Amino acid sequence: MRLLLVEDDEILGDGLVAGLKMEGYAVDWLTNGKLADEALKINSYELIVLDLNLPDMDGMDILRALRARKDETPVMVLTAKDTVPDRVLGLDSGADDFVIKPFELDEVCARLRALARRNEGRSVPHIEHKGIILEPASHQITYHGEKVELSQKEFEILSFLMSNIGRVVSRARLEESLYSWNSDIESNTVEVHIHYLRKKLEPSLIRTVRGVGYIIDNDDDA
Amino acid sequence: MRLLLVEDDEILGDGLVAGLKMEGYAVDWLTNGKLADEALKINSYELIVLDLNLPDMDGMDILRALRARKDETPVMVLTAKDTVPDRVLGLDSGADDFVIKPFELDEVCARLRALARRNEGRSVPHIEHKGIILEPASHQITYHGEKVELSQKEFEILSFLMSNIGRVVSRARLEESLYSWNSDIESNTVEVHIHYLRKKLEPSLIRTVRGVGYIIDNDDDA
DNA sequence: TTTAATTTTAATGCGTTGTTAATTAAGGAT
DNA sequence: ATCCTTAATTAACAACGCATTAAAATTAAA
Structure with missing residues (x-):
């Protein structure tokens, strides 16, 4: 945050x-x-x-x-x-x-x-999408009714993607939301966390848009 | 951009x-x-x-x-x-x-x-024409209801053409939109991508205007 | 202090994509 | 009809982007 x-x-x-x-x-x-x-x-x-x-x-x-x-x-x-x-x-x-x-x-x-x-509380009580329930307040995730333990970074990335459902989010923008300006992340940290997220949830949940970024789609197919 | x-x-x-x-x-x-x-x-x-x-x-x-x-x-x-x-x-x-x-x-x-x-942020309208739906936000194309996978360059070319429906777009202009002025593209890259687009969609969709450029027509015949 | 968990770095491999180049086809002009 | 120019097609190759993994570094916890 x-x-x-x-x-x-x-x-x-x-x-x-x-x-x-x-x-x-x-x-x-x-x-x-x-x-x-x-x-x-x-x-x-x-x-x-x-x-x-x-x-x-x-x-x-x-x-x-x-x-x-x-x-x-x-x-x-x-x-x-x-x-x-x-x-x-x-x-x-x-x-x-x-x-x-x-x-x-x-x-x-x-x-x-x-x-x-x-x-x-005002704007985002909890986000729900494709079986995932994300509760910002308690910092917790449920996937098809089951609790999923996410680390902080994983949670933040998922939050950001889920509050931008249907829109592609560039890696740079994800980094911006995770880190402060001057902290240099010169490596593929975001990719790695995305990888962990896919592992813990559904691999197809987060779609890669090559050369652009990542997205959680609106539609129910993948 | x-x-x-x-x-x-x-x-x-x-x-x-x-x-x-x-x-x-x-x-x-x-x-x-x-x-x-x-x-x-x-x-x-x-x-x-x-x-x-x-x-x-x-x-x-x-x-x-x-x-x-x-x-x-x-x-x-x-x-x-x-x-x-x-x-x-x-x-x-x-x-x-x-x-x-x-x-x-x-x-x-x-x-x-x-x-x-x-x-x-204000408006990201999707463009629809002749059965093609192009959604910039999610970076996706649908052709007669079916998803079509396009590479980045293909997507960019189609975007450009579709936001200029009914107008001929010169190859130079396309190149400009894909590359910057001074970056040398000394070969027929654009042609090749156009070719792939026609293959993935409808060959007649993009009409060649010889010596001038390419166009997606307004009318329903081709 | 030791241990575990999280986060970052780094290296590798693979599939995709962009570009080139060569060849074939088509359109215009003479 | 023939030639010349322009575009289409195809295949080959290099470069790139991402996924994956393991290990190192950092942080938190016991």
């Missing part, structure tokens, strides 16, 4: 990154407001953690710009107690949650889980 | 072309602003990557002229950090995204994908 952290404080940022990675997030950490603004135009994060107090650009501007682009990604705002204008705490700010510094890492994580859950 | 790169720096351009081709784009590279302006009046691209700092013509003028012609092609602008007038960063410039030099090739590619995605 991809997460963007915008935090200029080195020490705090470092700790957050470590903690969030431990929670299983693929974290991109930016210390620069303008870069963050740019990064968000790519729009491929599931969560954003945003410090309002940045040196080069007001965090609120980033948030405003984000919402102006109709980007609904859940945003958690970090602020120091005395720098929060009251209006910010209102609903119109566009943020989904606030944490006041100093805070406990555990609390942030719990709130993030809640955010993610709430966000999934 | 055709992409126009306008970049005067030889070294940078060379690298970009290589990288973009690797991503599967058919890249046309122009180092000259005026030529680019002309090219954009004639050709149509799915993406444009534009360096603002050109020797003979301001990149912004190209962009302005493009938008003045109601051309909505997504444009990614490349700029050096200190040469970006602030106004350029505003929404009114007409660009869809910016990248500040120096940049990572990976980032540019990721952003381009995002641009293309945003742009195409």
Whole structure:
């Protein structure tokens, strides 16, 4: 699950990154407001953690710009107690949650889980297709009524494919959804995980579109 | 997917072309602003990557002229950090995204994908004609209800012809859509693929217009 | 620390695909 | 009718993309 952290404080940022990675997030950490603004135009994060107090650009501007682009990604705002204008705490700010510094890492994580859950809950209760039931909330898969144990990466790949049923998903796009920008995957990791998925489920479930990507088809034949 | 790169720096351009081709784009590279302006009046691209700092013509003028012609092609602008007038960063410039030099090739590619995605997301209509159903999203062809397996090049050629039903498409134009300008195809590749298409579908489907090109006719006779 | 599980890397093999090139057929022009 | 040009057909070959496997590296768990 991809997460963007915008935090200029080195020490705090470092700790957050470590903690969030431990929670299983693929974290991109930016210390620069303008870069963050740019990064968000790519729009491929599931969560954003945003410090309002940045040196080069007001965090609120980033948030405003984000919402102006109709980007609904859940945003958690970090602020120091005395720098929060009251209006910010209102609903119109566009943020989904606030944490006041100093805070406990555990609390942030719990709130993030809640955010993610709430966000999934709206749009994707569970996806069902060809005998597969995928429940994002519990992170579990059922295939023809039987539980199937998937590793994290396998789950993420399947999720991505299943939320794009009928559309070809390029390998690059899959990689984007699994990793953060700068992490270089120069090998065939995705292929390998696809292979494991086919093994655990049905080989014909995921169709290869040579030179293009992978797809889970709509139709019932294969 | 055709992409126009306008970049005067030889070294940078060379690298970009290589990288973009690797991503599967058919890249046309122009180092000259005026030529680019002309090219954009004639050709149509799915993406444009534009360096603002050109020797003979301001990149912004190209962009302005493009938008003045109601051309909505997504444009990614490349700029050096200190040469970006602030106004350029505003929404009114007409660009869809910016990248500040120096940049990572990976980032540019990721952003381009995002641009293309945003742009195409609206409508991916399937084309239907004479019993053939072509679905770009799933990359599949049906002929009289039966699935037909096509290779990538075959698929691309058929796509191009089917989105130009009733119009003759010259071989040069087909080659352009499959390859970039300067990539040399000195043989009859297109003919060969046309041949395979006719074999897999109906020989009479694609009519040869001698000395001109190929066409899929409107009418029901052949 | 040891063990197990997960993830990544790397190497291999195979089938598909794109391209080339040579030959045959067809269409126009003289 | 013949010649010349253009297109169709076929086969051969090289290159590529993907699947698969095993092993290494990393991470989590005991």
